[in-house]
Amino acid sequence: MLEELLIFTRGGLILWSSCRALGGAALKGSPIDALIRSCLLEERSAEASFSQDNYALKWTFHNELGLVFVVVYQRMLHLLYVDDLLAAVRKEFSQIYDPKRTNYDDFSDIFRQLHLEAEARAEEMKKSKQAVVSRPSPAASQKIGGRKVRGDSHGCAAGAKKGGSGKDDSDGDSGKEQHTSLANGTFKGQENGGLKKDNSHASDAVKGKENGGPRDNGAFDVNKLHKIRKKYRKNDATDNGNKKLIKPEPKKKGKPQRVWDDAPSNEKLDFTDPADERGDEVTEHVAVNQGESMMDKDDYVNSDSEEEEVEDAPKKKGWFSSMFQSIAGNNVLERSDLQPALKALKDRLMTKNVAEEIAEKLCESVAASLEGKKLGSFTRISSTVQTAMEDALLRILTPWRSIDILRDVHAAKERGRPYVIVFIGVNGVGKSTNLAKVAYWLLQHNLSVTLAACDTFRSGAVEQLRTHARRLQIPIFEKGYEKDPAVVAREAIQEASRNKSDVVLVDTAGRMQDNEPLMRALSKLINLNSPDLVLFVGEALVGNDAVDQLTKFNQKLADMSAVPTARLIDGILLTKFDTIDDKVGAALSMVYISGAPVMFVGCGQSYTDLKKLNVKSIVKTLLK
Known part of the structure; x- marks a missing residue:
C-alpha cells in the first residue's frame, strides 16, 4: 500500500501531497x-532507497525545475510499481509546473489515474513472469533416434533431431537442425538417426589415429621431451664446470662490534625524564610554558592559488560545435556527458586517500544533482562538475549540528554535574596523548579537569595517563588493571562530582572493531555512564579501513545497546594529521560514513598541537 507521495522544491516548499489531496492518514x-536530514543534505541522494522506522522511501529529482519527488510505503511490502510511478508523476507534473503557482489540487485526479496504470502494468508484468517460470523448457526433454535424452547438470542437453521422421518431439519445429554441446565437441543430428562427432571444436588430441600412427596435430611429442631433457643436462654439467673456475667473492665487512666499557657510566645510559626526579617544580614549568593551544587560533586559506581544472575525456564533438554549445548554454546535461569529468574527479579523490566506496557514492550523487540541468553560457562541463563536487564536499564536512564543548561544559556546570567525554578507538592511534592535549586546552579556559584511567586492559596504560596528569598538574582517578572499566568510569564521575570538577576525560582501551568482548565492554561503559560526548579517535593515515572502523563501531554500539535509542559516535578526533601531506581523504571518509563532525585534529607531539578542522582548506586540498 502506498502511504504518501510528496512533491516539494529544493528550497523546502511543499507543492503537492497525496495525504492532503486524497485524505490519507498522516505518517507516524x-x-x-x-x-x-540524513540523505539529501549529506550528499547521499544517489542511493537507491532509504528506511526510517517501518517506512521505505524512494525519490527522484527534476534538476532543471528544482523539484524533488518522494514516495513513502510500508517497508514490508515489495511494491514493483514504485519506480514506474515516480517516473510517470515526474513527467506529468513537470508539464503543469509553474514557479509562480502554489496550488496544484487539480493534480490529484491525474495522480489517481497514474497510480492505477502503474499498478496494472506491475500486475501484468508479474503474471507474464509467472507464466514464463511455469512453462517447461524446450530443451528439457528431447528424443534422439527414438530414445528420450534429458539435459545434464552442465547444460549439455539435448536438443537433437529425431532420425528418419524429420520432426522434433519437444517443440514441434521441423526441418531445423539442433545441436548438443559437449565438453570436447559438438554432435549434429543426421538424417539416418545416428550421431556423428563434429571435430570443429574438439581438441586435437582426441582425433585418433587414422593411419596406424600418431599424427602431428598439435599434441605434445614425447621424443621432443627427451631431447629437451638431454640438452638441459648438458647445460647443467657445463655450468657446474664453470662454477668451479670462478673464485668466490670476498665477504663484505659488516658493522664493527660495539665495545662496551667495563664500568659504563650511568650518565650516558640514563634517559629518564628529569620531571620524574625533580617532582612538581619541573612539571609546573612544563605546563605553564607550553604556550597557547592551536585550537584557539584560526587557520586562513590562501585563496590566491589557482585551482586545477578537471580534464575532460577526448571530445567526440568538433571544436566549433563544443565552443558554440558552451556559449549558447542550451546543452542539457546527460549522464554520458558527465562521466569523463566524474571519473577524473573520482581518481583524484582516491589519490588523496578517500575510500573508493565513498568516492564512487559522491560522484553518483553529483551526477544525480546535475543530470537534466542546462549548461550555463561560457561554461565547461568540467568546471560545472568541479563546482558541484566542491559544494557537496562543503556540505558534508560542515557539521549540520553545532557542538560547542566550552558552552556545553558551562551548561553542565550550572546544573551541578561534570561534563563527561569518552575517548574510543582502535589500538595505537594516540588516544591517551590526544586526551592530554584536550585536557591542556580545557585548562587554558580555566576549567578543572579530572582524568579517568579506564584502560584496564593494556599494560602501562595507567602509568602513561598518570605521567600526563603529573605534567598537567590535574587529578587522576585510577583503580589499576583487570577491573571493569564501566565501574571505574562511574566511580571517577562520582569522585569528580564531589570535588566540583568541571570535566571528566575517560580514557578507554584500544580495541579492533571485530573484538566482540572488548566492544561489549565499551557498550556497557557508554550505556552505564551516559557521557555527554563520545569521541572516536582515528588516524589520518587510514584510507578504506576508516570506513570499516567507523561502520562497525557504530554497528556494535547500536546492537549491544541496552536502551532503544542507542548512543553512537558524536564526534571525531583525527590524529597524526601532520604526517599525511595532501592525503586528507580520511577526514572525508569518516565524516561521510558516521555523519559525525571532526572536532579536533592532532598535528604534533606537544600539548599545544591540537587544531580545528579547516573545512575550506580540506576541500581545496581534495580537489587540487
Whole structure:
C-alpha cells in the first residue's frame, strides 16, 4: 500500500501531497524529514532507497525545475510499481509546473489515474513472469533416434533431431537442425538417426589415429621431451664446470662490534625524564610554558592559488560545435556527458586517500544533482562538475549540528554535574596523548579537569595517563588493571562530582572493531555512564579501513545497546594529521560514513598541537 507521495522544491516548499489531496492518514514520525536530514543534505541522494522506522522511501529529482519527488510505503511490502510511478508523476507534473503557482489540487485526479496504470502494468508484468517460470523448457526433454535424452547438470542437453521422421518431439519445429554441446565437441543430428562427432571444436588430441600412427596435430611429442631433457643436462654439467673456475667473492665487512666499557657510566645510559626526579617544580614549568593551544587560533586559506581544472575525456564533438554549445548554454546535461569529468574527479579523490566506496557514492550523487540541468553560457562541463563536487564536499564536512564543548561544559556546570567525554578507538592511534592535549586546552579556559584511567586492559596504560596528569598538574582517578572499566568510569564521575570538577576525560582501551568482548565492554561503559560526548579517535593515515572502523563501531554500539535509542559516535578526533601531506581523504571518509563532525585534529607531539578542522582548506586540498 502506498502511504504518501510528496512533491516539494529544493528550497523546502511543499507543492503537492497525496495525504492532503486524497485524505490519507498522516505518517507516524517524520520519515521525510529524516530523509532530507540524513540523505539529501549529506550528499547521499544517489542511493537507491532509504528506511526510517517501518517506512521505505524512494525519490527522484527534476534538476532543471528544482523539484524533488518522494514516495513513502510500508517497508514490508515489495511494491514493483514504485519506480514506474515516480517516473510517470515526474513527467506529468513537470508539464503543469509553474514557479509562480502554489496550488496544484487539480493534480490529484491525474495522480489517481497514474497510480492505477502503474499498478496494472506491475500486475501484468508479474503474471507474464509467472507464466514464463511455469512453462517447461524446450530443451528439457528431447528424443534422439527414438530414445528420450534429458539435459545434464552442465547444460549439455539435448536438443537433437529425431532420425528418419524429420520432426522434433519437444517443440514441434521441423526441418531445423539442433545441436548438443559437449565438453570436447559438438554432435549434429543426421538424417539416418545416428550421431556423428563434429571435430570443429574438439581438441586435437582426441582425433585418433587414422593411419596406424600418431599424427602431428598439435599434441605434445614425447621424443621432443627427451631431447629437451638431454640438452638441459648438458647445460647443467657445463655450468657446474664453470662454477668451479670462478673464485668466490670476498665477504663484505659488516658493522664493527660495539665495545662496551667495563664500568659504563650511568650518565650516558640514563634517559629518564628529569620531571620524574625533580617532582612538581619541573612539571609546573612544563605546563605553564607550553604556550597557547592551536585550537584557539584560526587557520586562513590562501585563496590566491589557482585551482586545477578537471580534464575532460577526448571530445567526440568538433571544436566549433563544443565552443558554440558552451556559449549558447542550451546543452542539457546527460549522464554520458558527465562521466569523463566524474571519473577524473573520482581518481583524484582516491589519490588523496578517500575510500573508493565513498568516492564512487559522491560522484553518483553529483551526477544525480546535475543530470537534466542546462549548461550555463561560457561554461565547461568540467568546471560545472568541479563546482558541484566542491559544494557537496562543503556540505558534508560542515557539521549540520553545532557542538560547542566550552558552552556545553558551562551548561553542565550550572546544573551541578561534570561534563563527561569518552575517548574510543582502535589500538595505537594516540588516544591517551590526544586526551592530554584536550585536557591542556580545557585548562587554558580555566576549567578543572579530572582524568579517568579506564584502560584496564593494556599494560602501562595507567602509568602513561598518570605521567600526563603529573605534567598537567590535574587529578587522576585510577583503580589499576583487570577491573571493569564501566565501574571505574562511574566511580571517577562520582569522585569528580564531589570535588566540583568541571570535566571528566575517560580514557578507554584500544580495541579492533571485530573484538566482540572488548566492544561489549565499551557498550556497557557508554550505556552505564551516559557521557555527554563520545569521541572516536582515528588516524589520518587510514584510507578504506576508516570506513570499516567507523561502520562497525557504530554497528556494535547500536546492537549491544541496552536502551532503544542507542548512543553512537558524536564526534571525531583525527590524529597524526601532520604526517599525511595532501592525503586528507580520511577526514572525508569518516565524516561521510558516521555523519559525525571532526572536532579536533592532532598535528604534533606537544600539548599545544591540537587544531580545528579547516573545512575550506580540506576541500581545496581534495580537489587540487
